Amino acid sequence: MSLRARFKDDLKAAMKAGQSEKVGTIRMITAKLKDVDIAGRAKGEDEVSDEAVISMLRGMVKSRTESAALYVKGGRPELAEKEEAEIAVIRDYLPPDLDDATIEAAVREAIERTDATSMKDMGKVMGALKEQFGAALDPARASAVVRAQLSV
16 A cells, blocks of 8 residues: 555544544645645656655654754653654654664675775765665664764
């Protein structure tokens, strides 16, 4: 089932169950998806791929994580809780994260495969990892491991 179909089905189910917070979050996701689709039309795409949708969802999680941290720092825990609840709903649509050992092994293998020797080669390594794992790869976590291994 595509992510778009899951959004529709989950929205209907949440509405029937009276889960207003989940309904609001899914509507926010679909609104963002429409923006991404509109931007994709400029590139000649009718609908963006599921990988682009996953990238969009990761961006939404990142921005909400940053907002939650700011709310906690500013003494607004109720707003931070709202952001955390939205993150939980959004994460339901993301593929499971790769564990640290898998990422480290894949980074070592990608470094060997691309003959990377310095930080200048980071783009080649990240490209190889994205090609290998696609949407399952969290670029932020992977880039931290790549940096650590290339700077040694």
